[in-house]
Amino acid sequence: MVYVNVDFEGVPKEILDAGIRRGYAKTKADLLRLALLAFNDKYSVIEAxxxxxxxxxxxxxxxxxxxxxxxxxxxxxxxxxxxxxx
Structure with a gap:
């Protein structure tokens, strides 16, 4: 497991907040996990x-x-x- 502390400001912070408000995920960490999966789906960084x-x-x-x-x-x-x- 990897732990990362990141401060988001500006547009990235707004995207995270909007994702939570819209119910895509319950936490920012979960939303980031979903974003990583979407990134991999788009760019095939690793194989399925x-x-x-x-x-x-x-x-x-x-x-x-x-x-x-x-x-x-x-x-x-x-x-x-x-x-x-x-």
């Missing part, structure tokens, strides 16, 4: 957690295949085993 987890899963499967403990299925084999088709 789901994307990170998916990448880790692929790495795990690749390692399993490379070590001979697992194997990739062709689309046809996958469809036969699961009944799922494209």
């Amino acid at each position: 957690q789901e994307d990170i987890e998916n990448a880790r899963d692929v790495q795990r499967v690749d390692a399993s295949v490379a070590s001979g403990k697992g194997r990739w299925l062709s689309s046809a084999d996958f469809a036969k085993r699961t009944g799922v088709r494209r």
Whole structure:
């Protein structure tokens, strides 16, 4: 966890106060957290957690295949085993 003390003046302070008044968040800290999430949505500073987890899963499967403990299925084999088709 990171703790930060920041003094806001002028327009940034007005934005925070208006965000609280309009009910976007109950506290300035929560409003700043929401702003950081919106910033990330707009600029993709970090990948979404789901994307990170998916990448880790692929790495795990690749390692399993490379070590001979697992194997990739062709689309046809996958469809036969699961009944799922494209």
